[in-house]
Amino acid sequence: MTRRATNLAAAVFLLLQLFLIVHAQFTPYRYFCWAPNDYANTYSLSVKINGEELPPDHALARYQLQDHRASYENPATHIIETVRQYEETYGRDEHAQVVLRWSLNGHHLQTWRWPGE
Secondary structure: OOHHHHHHHHHHHHHHHHHHHHHHOOOOOHHHOOOOOOOOEEEEEEEEEOOEEOOHHHHHHHOOOOOOOOOEOOOHHHHHHHHHHHHHOOOOOOOOEEEEEEEEOOOOEEEEEEOOO
């Protein structure tokens, strides 16, 4: 390859990477991008099985999550996907009711429920 072709290939590669980084900032799955992690979530998780509330440490252990009341540096969609995957496979016969509440950077409290409303 000539020097010009090599430079062109490198420039295209870097521009593609830049595009993907910018694009990832506007998707809910920012977890899989190079972009800086400039946010922090705090969350709580409530789980009921057969109408009985699990203690908080058991609810976290059910999904192999850590207690991140101080700061969780991944998007809340990561937790949602973890819960959804577990409930659709291992926990499908337990008919759990899950409520996830989280706040991004200390702002508006958001809620997600399993099963969906």
